[in-house]
Amino acid sequence: MKTTKVAVLASDQLIGAESVGLVRNARELEHVDLxxxxxxxxxxxxxxxxxxxxxxxxxxRLPATPRTRCVVVTDHLEPGTMTYALSCGLAAVLPLHEIDGQRLTQAILSVRQGNAHFPAHLQGELVSELARIHQDVLVPSGLTAAGLTEREVDVLTLLADGFDTDEIAAKLCYSERTVKNVLYRMMTRYNLGNRTEAVAFAVRAGVC
Incomplete structure (x- = not known):
């Protein structure tokens, strides 16, 4: 049976030892170094x-792929940390006072498969943080949630619909050079090799 490799980090030695024991007792898990x-x-x-x-x-120092994910077990997650925590690999938060071996194992296996688990109040906090970022950072910069400008979204949408450069320029009242420059800057920023990759990126980002 393939096991999921788990490292345990805890400043409290007793809690750490108990958690290592829970991991070692689960046949689906394997306790390893960080x-x-x-x-x-x-x-x-x-x-x-x-x-x-x-x-x-x-x-x-950790494996680059697949990205190491983090399961947090705590009674208190500091408010305002969700978006930063997600960038550090946070994928699940479980209450410390309710944890047991079965619940912990299920969460770890689920996270390893790409799922995420957050209490309702943390989901609400995340939505609030994303809304604040959108309002305070993206909107003043003229960017969408995908990091694209409105002009880039307009060009990519028409490109995805099959229009050529001259047709896009005519529809948006731009010069052909402007359309080419918009695409070039966007493709360079995201290291995209051609227009097909640019359209695929836009589709994945949900902007067209």
Missing amino acids: AAAEVVLLIEHVVTRSSFAALHSCYP
Whole structure:
């Protein structure tokens, strides 16, 4: 049976030892050092942004692919940390006072398969943080949630519909040079090789 490799991080030695025991008792899991982990289990009474910063600093030493994911077990996640935590690989948050071996194993296996698990109040916090970022950062810069400008979205939408450069220019009242420059800058920014890749990127981002 293929096992999921799990590293345990906990500042409390007793909690850490108990958690390692839970991992070792699950036949689907294998306790490993941090450098070999597929899932990192972070267990603290209080988890802050600094907790994730310390974890993030370890990532250059962790396998690059697939990205190591993090399951947090805590009784308190510091407000305002969700978006940063997600960038550090956060994929699940479980309550420390309710944890048991079966629930922990199920969460780790689910996360390893690409799923995420967050309590309702943290989902609400994440939505609020994303709305704030959209309003305070993206809108003033004229960007969409995908990091594309409105002009880039307009050009990509028409490109996805099969229009050529001259047709796009006519529909948007741009010069052909402007259309080419818009595409070139966007493709360079996202390291896209051709227009087909640019359209595929836009489709994945949900903008066309």
